Amino acid sequence: MRKKIALIGGGNIGGVLAEQSAYRELGDVVLFDVVEGLPQGKALDMAEGAPLVGSDARISGANDYEGIAGADVVIITAGLARKPGMSRDDLLKTNLSIMKQVAEGVRDHAPDAFVIVISNPLDAMVYTFKEVSGFPKNRVVGMAGILDSTRFRSFVAWELGVSVKDVTAMVLGGHGDTMVPLVRYCTVAGIPIEQLIPKDRIEAIVERTKGAGGEVVALLKTGSAFVSPALSAIEMAEAHLRDKKRVFACACLCEGEYGIDGLYVGVPCVIGAEGVERVIEVEMNEAERSLFDASVDHVKELVAQIEI
Ligand code: TXD
Numbered sequence: 414m415r416k417k418i419a420l421i422g423g424g425n426i427g428g429v430l431a432e433q434s435a436y437r438e439l440g441d442v443v444l445f446d447v448v449e450g451l452p453q454g455k456a457l458d459m460a461e462g463a464p465l466v467g468s469d470a471r472i473s474g475a476n477d478y479e480g481i482a483g484a485d486v487v488i489i490t491a492g493l494a495r496k497p498g499m500s501r502d503d504l505l506k507t508n509l510s511i512m513k514q515v516a517e518g519v520r521d522h523a524p525d526a527f528v529i530v531i532s533n534p535l536d537a538m539v540y541t542f543k544e545v546s547g548f549p550k551n552r553v554v555g556m557a558g559i560l561d562s563t564r565f566r567s568f569v570a571w572e573l574g575v576s577v578k579d580v581t582a583m584v585l586g587g588h589g590d591t592m593v594p595l596v597r598y599c600t601v602a603g604i605p606i607e608q609l610i611p612k613d614r615i616e617a618i619v620e621r622t623k624g625a626g627g628e629v630v631a632l633l634k635t636g637s638a639f640v641s642p643a644l645s646a647i648e649m650a651e652a653h654l655r656d657k658k659r660v661f662a663c664a665c666l667c668e669g670e671y672g673i674d675g676l677y678v679g680v681p682c683v684i685g686a687e688g689v690e691r692v693i694e695v696e697m698n699e700a701e702r703s704l705f706d707a708s709v710d711h712v713k714e715l716v717a718q719i720e721i
Pocket residue numbers: 421422423424425426427445446447448490491492493494495504508511514515530531532533534535556557560588636637638639642
C-alpha cells in the first residue's frame with residue numbers, strides 16, 4: 414500500500430513536488446489548488462509520462478479538500494511568490510489568510526499527516542499552520558534552512574572546483590536576509606573551508622547565499638526559485654517516509670532549545686518516521702551567536718504581526 418502525499422498549491426514548486434514525488438514513487442500524489450483545472454491538468458500530464466520513468470504511483474488533481482483525505486504527508490506551497498523588489502516579509506498579509514484556510518483544510522481532512530510548509534514568509538507561515546491546525550510540533554516543519562544550506566554548498570563547490578557531494582554546510586536562523594551561514598561548520602570532505610578559501614571569498618559566498626533567493630527572483634522577474642525549493646522539501650519528505658534519520662537545517666518549533674521559547678526558527682534537526690524527532694543544539698561562538706540571536710529577533714518581530 415503506497416503512502417499518500419498531498420501537495421497544497423499546484424504552482425511552480427507544487428508541480429516539481431508532484432513530479433518528483435510520483436516519479437521517485439514516494440507515494441501516490443494528490444495535487445491540490447484553488448484554480449479549477451490546474452492541478453488536474455498538471456497531474457494528468459505527469460501521469461501520462463509515467464511509463465517513461467517506470468513509475469506506478471497514482472497522480473491526481475483536486476480542487477476540494479476531500480481529495481487529500483487521509484494523506485500521510487502534506488507539503489504546502491499555497492500562496493503568492495515574490496516579484497522583483499519584494500521581500501519575503503511583504504507576502505505576510507496575503508499568505509497569512511491563505512495559510513489559515515489551508516491549515517483548516519488539512520486539519521479536517523488529513524489530521525495525521527506530517528506537514529512540510531514552504532510558503533513565505535516561511536517562519537511566520539509554518540508558525541501559523543501549527544497554531545491553526547493544533548498538530549504536534551514533530552509533525553509540522555518548515556522548509557528553508559536545507560535550501561539555504563544547499564545553495565551555500567553549491568557556491569563553495571563552484572569556488573573550489575570540487576564535487577557538490579563533498580561539501581557539507583549549515584545555514585541557521587530565519588529564512589530571510591538575517592539567515593546565518595555557519596562558516597566554521599562548512600567543510601569539503603571534512604576539511605574546513607577556512608583552510609581552502611581566502612577570507613574575502615568566503616565572505617562573498619556568505620553574502621551570495623543570503624541573497625540567493627532574490628538573485629533568482631531578479632532574473633526570473635515573474636516568480637521565485639522553484640526547483641531547488643522543491644528538491645529540498647522532497648529530501649525532507651523522503652527522510653520521513655523512509656525513516657532515514659537525516660540531519661537537516663529546518664524551521665522547527667523551539668521550546669527552550671537555543672534559549673528560544675515558542676518560535677519556529679531554522680535549526681539542525683533529525684527527520685525520520687516520527688517527523689522532527691529531535692532538535693540538535695550546536696555550539697556557536699560569540700559572533701555566530703550574536704548573528705543567530707539577531708535573526709531570531711527578526712522572526713519574533715514577524716510573528717508578532719500575526720493575528721490567529
Ligand atoms: O525556501 C522557501 N521556503 C521558499 C518558499 C523558496 C521558494 C518559494 N517560496 C514560497 O513558496 C513563495 O514565496 C510562495 O509563497 C510559495 C510558492 O511558490 P511558487 O513559486 O510555487 O508559487 P506559485 O507558482 O504562485 O504557486 C502558488 C500556488 C498557485 O498555483 C495558487 O493558485 C495556489 O498556490 N494557491 C492556493 N492553493 C490552495 N489554497 C489556496 N487558498 C491558494 N491560494 C493560492
